[in-house]
Amino acid sequence: MTERIRVFVVDDHALFRSGVRAEIGDAVDIVGDVGTVDEAIVAIRATSPDVVLLDVHLPNGGGKAILEGLAEDRGDTKFLALSVSDAADDVIGVIRAGARGYVTKTITREELLDAIRRVRAGDAVFSPRLAGFVLDAFAGSAPVASDPDLDRLTQREQEVLRLIARGYTYKEVAGRIHVSVKTVETHVSSVLRKLQLSNRHELTAWAADRRIL
Amino acid sequence: MDIAPTTGRGDSGIEFARSSTDRMLFGVCGGFAKRYGVDTYVVRIALLLLTLTGGLGVVLYVVGWSVSRPAEDPETNGTVVPAEISTRSLAVAVATGGLLMLARQIGVWPGDAIMLPAVVVAGGSALLWYRGRDSRPQRDPLERVLQGRVTPLRTLGGIALALAGVVALTARGVPIAQLPAALAALAMALAGAAVLVGPYLGRLTTQLRDEERTRIRDQERNDMAAHLHDSVLQTLALMQRAAADPRRMVMLARRQERELRSWLYDTTSSAARGSLAARAEELAAEVELDHGMPVDLVVVGDVEVTPSVDALLMAVREATVNAARHSEADLVSVYLEVESERITAFVRDKGVGFDPDAIGGDRRGIAMSIRDRIERVGGTATLETSADAGTEWELVVPR
Numbered sequence: 001m002t003e004r005i006r007v008f009v010v011d012d013h014a015l016f017r018s019g020v021r022a023e024i025g026d027a028v029d030i031v032g033d034v035g036t037v038d039e040a041i042v043a044i045r046a047t048s049p050d051v052v053l054l055d056v057h058l059p060n061g062g063g064k065a066i067l068e069g070l071a072e073d074r075g076d077t078k079f080l081a082l083s084v085s086d087a088a089d090d091v092i093g094v095i096r097a098g099a100r101g102y103v104t105k106t107i108t109r110e111e112l113l114d115a116i117r118r119v120r121a122g123d124a125v126f127s128p129r130l131a132g133f134v135l136d137a138f139a140g141s142a143p144v145a146s147d148p149d150l151d152r153l154t155q156r157e158q159e160v161l162r163l164i165a166r167g168y169t170y171k172e173v174a175g176r177i178h179v180s181v182k183t184v185e186t187h188v189s190s191v192l193r194k195l196q197l198s199n200r201h202e203l204t205a206w207a208a209d210r211r212i213l
Numbered sequence: 214m215d216i217a218p219t220t221g222r223g224d225s226g227i228e229f230a231r232s233s234t235d236r237m238l239f240g241v242c243g244g245f246a247k248r249y250g251v252d253t254y255v256v257r258i259a260l261l262l263l264t265l266t267g268g269l270g271v272v273l274y275v276v277g278w279s280v281s282r283p284a285e286d287p288e289t290n291g292t293v294v295p296a297e298i299s300t301r302s303l304a305v306a307v308a309t310g311g312l313l314m315l316a317r318q319i320g321v322w323p324g325d326a327i328m329l330p331a332v333v334v335a336g337g338s339a340l341l342w343y344r345g346r347d348s349r350p351q352r353d354p355l356e357r358v359l360q361g362r363v364t365p366l367r368t369l370g371g372i373a374l375a376l377a378g379v380v381a382l383t384a385r386g387v388p389i390a391q392l393p394a395a396l397a398a399l400a401m402a403l404a405g406a407a408v409l410v411g412p413y414l415g416r417l418t419t420q421l422r423d424e425e426r427t428r429i430r431d432q433e434r435n436d437m438a439a440h441l442h443d444s445v446l447q448t449l450a451l452m453q454r455a456a457a458d459p460r461r462m463v464m465l466a467r468r469q470e471r472e473l474r475s476w477l478y479d480t481t482s483s484a485a486r487g488s489l490a491a492r493a494e495e496l497a498a499e500v501e502l503d504h505g506m507p508v509d510l511v512v513v514g515d516v517e518v519t520p521s522v523d524a525l526l527m528a529v530r531e532a533t534v535n536a537a538r539h540s541e542a543d544l545v546s547v548y549l550e551v552e553s554e555r556i557t558a559f560v561r562d563k564g565v566g567f568d569p570d571a572i573g574g575d576r577r578g579i580a581m582s583i584r585d586r587i588e589r590v591g592g593t594a595t596l597e598t599s600a601d602a603g604t605e606w607e608l609v610v611p612r
Contacts, residue, residue, distance in 0.1 A: 104509070106509060128548065129511055131511065132511035132548070165550075166548040166559040166561055166605070167544070167548070167559075167561045168561075
């Protein structure tokens with residue numbers, strides 16, 4: 001049997017934290033849970049968990065503030081953003097600050113465990129919502145930039161993201177476009193890298209444009 | 214009626230039935246025309262023209278009446294192929310010309326000055342009213358022109374001939390100096406004719422407008438049926454299930470009432486305002502509330518709500534509700550993407566799937582609300598469903 005993954009939960013709703021504990025506590029080790037940014041930075045530094053489940057919206061800066069507070073000494077800790085339904089710019093902000101994925105709280109237990117394992121292994125986890133945000137962020141003509149490869153999604157990456165946005169799991173995506181699950185993971189990780197590294201003007205100016213809702 | 218080529222077949226001898234539908238007086242001309250496969254108007258004009266020469270037309274009409282049977286009901290169709298109508302009508306015209314020559318020889322002739330213009334007028338009228346191959350009965354020539362079934366050239370030619378004849382008739386023997394006065398008289402005559410024709414034109418316009426109105430009413434009835442299906446019938450179905458829970462019933466009823474009011478009394482439905490993404494959020498929230506089914510909604514891009522966006526959203530709603538009610542899945546995924554030319558929607562569940570052919574006629578959901586809505590705005594609706602992969606709708610509408 002493989003070593004149990006050590007998970008830390010950050011969410012300002014105590015009820016949700018105990019819910020996560022009850023739901024996945026038998027499959028992973030919950031090494032701690034807190035509800036504020038400051039506590040989280042201290043506790044994560046102290047416990048150095050494998051995976052942090054991170055609420056996007058928290059008082060005093062949210063998940064992004066925690067990632068930035070830990071920027072120097074994150075070690076091997078991976079972050080997975082988890083929340084109900086947030087504004088696109090908040091989610092993209094958390095990803096760009098270093099989270100390896102984003103899932104919504106409607107996710108099933110099995111899917112959540114799967115996402116935790118993936119993030120632990122260094123893969124990216126794209127929920128339908130995140131895939132939609134990313135498609136939106138990379139939509140439009142590619143700008144004249146220093147590194148055009150980082151600023152544009154390939155045809156295949158777009159195809160994969162669209163299927164994820166439609167509710168397909170990685171495995172279903174792989175079956176649909178006749179590639180291996182590994183290939184899907186590669187595409188998704190590549191998208192995550194672009195999302196985090198691109199200087200694409202739209203990604204930064206995006207929040208301002210996106211005030212539609 | 215022996216002026217016409219008696220090449221009739223089917224009917225025995227020269228006897229024919231008067232027409233009950235195509236008639237001015239007793240249906241003699243209509244019946245004759247049908248029996249011998251000529252145009253009714255050509256027969257009528259020929260008779261009018263012959264009436265000028267000593268009342269020959271009246272005599273022929275009476276003869277025709279006496280040798281014909283009363284109108285049959287239902288009327289038997291003519292045995293003549295449409296292609297022959299032109300030739301036979303021309304034959305009637307030539308026979309009429311022959312009779313006129315004969316009348317001139319034997320002296321029953323009111324004089325060239327009257328008859329020549331009259332023949333010109335008759336020719337113009339025949340050209341104008343001639344129905345030719347258009348076998349539909351009782352079509353007004355003006356309507357045929359309006360509907361583009363008659364070449365404008367023929368119409369103009371007919372009008373020009375008829376007018377020229379009228380002018381010649383009026384200006385007969387008038388010195389050049391008095392021509393303006395004569396033309397003024399003609400103008401007054403035309404004005405008089407306009408008064409006579411006016412009501413006819415008015416009636417025709419009304420008729421066309423009525424047809425248009427009927428079409429719009431049908432369309433609206435379809436829209437209303439679809440709307441009622443989406444809202445009121447759905448709510449009623451939900452209420453039957455919630456009968457044990459009075460609070461929920463009241464809530465459902467109140468929400469339906471509010472929605473129905475806003476739909477009935479607003480010019481545009483209240484839901485038709487706002488953007489695509491905002492409406493989609495509302496829609497997902499409603500389905501979650503009504504059916505207790507989580508809806509995972511992803512929207513890429515946004516756009517103002519146009520009628521085609523509205524149709525798309527209604528179809529998405531219907532597909533989502535169907536999934537919530539029948540799929541037995543834990544979740545419905547709705548994906549909307551706005552592209553430059555079109556808007557695409559996917560509604561997917563990983564449920565039990567269904568057999569689209571097995572859905573009964575009273576379940577109007579799929580046919581009416583999803584496919585019809587999408588196709589009515591020029592889009593396409595594609596359904597993929599199977600027992601192991603669930604159900605997915607792909608709905609595409611142009612922007």
